[in-house]
Amino acid sequence: MRTTRTDLGAPRHGIPRRIRPFNCGILAQWANLKRLNNISRIQNKWRRANCKLKIINKLRHTDRYQNIEFLAMRSFKEYEGREQTYLKHFFLEHYLERVIYNIGSKWKAFTYIDGFSGPWKSDDVDYHDTSFFIASQKLSSAAEGLRKNGKEINIKCLFIEKTRTAFESLKEYTESIDGLEATAINGRFENLIPDIINYIGSSFSFVFIDPTGWTGFSLEKIQPILRLRGEVLINFMYDHINRFIGTTDLSEKSFEDLFGDKKWKARFENLLRNHGDRENAILKLYSDRLKETGNYKYIAFTKILNPKKDRSYFYLINCGKNLKGLLEFREVEQKLFEEQNLVRKSLKHSKQIEESKQSELFGPSETLTKPGLMEEERKVQLAWGKAWLADLINISNTLTMDQILSQALEFPLIWKKDVDNWIFDWASKNHISIQNSTPREKTLKAKHTIKKIKNIND
Ligand SMILES: C[S@@+](CC[C@H](N)C(=O)[O-])C[C@H]1O[C@@H](n2cnc3c(N)ncnc32)[C@H](O)[C@@H]1O
Known part of the structure; x- marks a missing residue:
């Protein structure tokens, strides 16, 4: 049995990242056994989750349960310290469901692409807190739901991940998926554009771009994806971008790639003068560039705040070519709005209780009722x-x-x-x-x- 050094460091094996050289051999064998166990466990979990969703889909078609919403993802309590990721997944799950049901009546084939798949900071051995788990579960249940309504749709997924260790885990997971065609590729998203276009073929596509910063999806390189008939959802890491934009000459080239424009700086300064507000100027510049590059009819964005601070963290940006998509985006924004309020109020409330150490005295305080x-x-x-x-x-x-x-x-x-x-x-x-x-x-x-x-x- 062989295992690589990098496997040992992966947090999902529950082994500390730093391992002293003398206990490497024992740990390596232990980790590998655990890894093999995990593969069959993931497969079983996937089957069980799938089975649950099949029951849920049956219930959904009965009168009693038709208004109840069933989610593949976990509650926000299980995303402690990364509630912003919870909200991103919340949006993805709800929006993807609407997209697939809408296009399911017109299209025979649908391709989901996750260009930055992870797993990334996942706390769950079964990956319930990752976008690839949530999307694959959602797509699988949607396909089942459509089939019940007499609409046969061929759904396939492509997951891309740059880091080798994360890719190994991703690959294990995709191999365990039943009932959906799923492929994982180890590589950089923007270097794989021709392969992605080839994989999509003539199907309707939904491409999720979820980077850790503002690099790796240069506008010029992703243009062929933006020109497709499908939709693109981008996680625009506003907080990072705002901190670095215009600060050094070194980062200037990376922003040139992001905006796909050598003259972005002059345009940005002009917007700053007209809008007066840095946040609006950055968003307007990126939205305008997306619109121009992809020939989009509309660009819509929605904000996710830093869960513990009163400031923007990132924006989910949707590029679309028809009004129906825009209407759906805002419908899901309404749900996100309520969820984000709930999460933030709950975090604030818990913090107050912790600080005062008087939970009983506290009651449903102002925090919960104040806008x-x-x-x-x-x-x-x-x-x-x-x-x-x-x-x-x-x-x-x-x-x-x-x-x-x-x-x-x-x-x-x-x-x-x-x-x-x-x-x-x-x-x-x-x-x-x-x-x-x-x-x-x-x-x-x-x-x-x-x-x-x-x-x-x-
Ligand atoms: C923010 S995480 C994505 C998390 C995942 N989409 C989710 O919500 O569960 C970004 C992931 O993309 C990977 N990554 C970074 N740059 C990349 C690139 N150029 N191409 C593909 N993957 C990349 C990182 O290793 C990381 O796993």
Whole structure:
């Protein structure tokens, strides 16, 4: 039996990273035995999890359980110290489900690509806290659900990981997957673009780019992926980028790659002058460059905060080519919004209890009822968004709902229900009329056209 030195250091074997030379031999044998046991355990776990999801899918089609949501991922309590990852996985799981159900009615083949798969800082021997586990489980259950509705779809997954040790674990996992075609590749994402394009073929693709920093996915190199008909979800590591952008000449080339533009700095400074706000300027620059490079109709982003501080950690950015995708993105943002509030309030509350050491006296304190940072941000966005839409209607006279939504929903924390409410409110005050609508309609649809009668906010 042979095992490599790097295997020994992998945290999932439960062996400390630093091993003294004299006990290496014994530990090597022990680790290898444990590793072999783990492979069959992972296979069994996968089968059990799959079996559970099959039961869940059956239940889902009964009246009693149809409104209950079943998630492949763990609760946030099991992501202690990395709640931001929990929220990222929460978003991925919910959004992926919507994408697959939407495209399942039109497409016969779907490919999921995870360009930066990990495992990375996983605390779970069965990888329940990794994006590759969550995505594969979700895709497997979605395929089953679609099949039940008479829609046969061929789903395959490609997982890419640069680091050798992480790749070994990833490979073990992909080999244990049943019922889905899954492949793992050891390499750098941006060097594998032709292989990825080849693997996707003519299927609909969903590419998840989840790096640890801002390198490894240069805009120029990933352009062929951005030009596909599918969707791309990028984890934009804002906090890191903000700390390093424009600081040294050394990092300048890496930002040139990120933005795919030699003149990014002049453009950034210009945006800074116009927006005044560094965060908005960085996001606007990257969104504009994505739009230009991939010919996208819209770019939408949503924020994940540092769980313990009142500042942005990263953004999940979605690049899409149809309005349905944008609507779904904001629907999932609503769920994320609630979840993020809950996680942050719960962390704050626990911290207060710990600091005061008087849990019983504390009760459901102000922390739980006071609006959180995201709630405050949404209030500001809503006030701003309503004024923006009023201006747009005032100058355009006539607009279709498609035209309104494809612009309004690009702004974070503005949802379709908000746009509907504003329009119904203005219609009730005779500022506008809603063409092609009946009095019973409670939500607006693509067929509706908004016509100005008199200036809003007169
Ligand atoms: C943030 S972690 C991803 C975590 C994973 N997506 C999840 O949510 O569970 C980034 C992973 O990408 C790997 N990585 C870093 N640079 C890479 C590159 N250029 N190509 C492929 N993988 C890379 C790292 O080793 C790490 O495992």
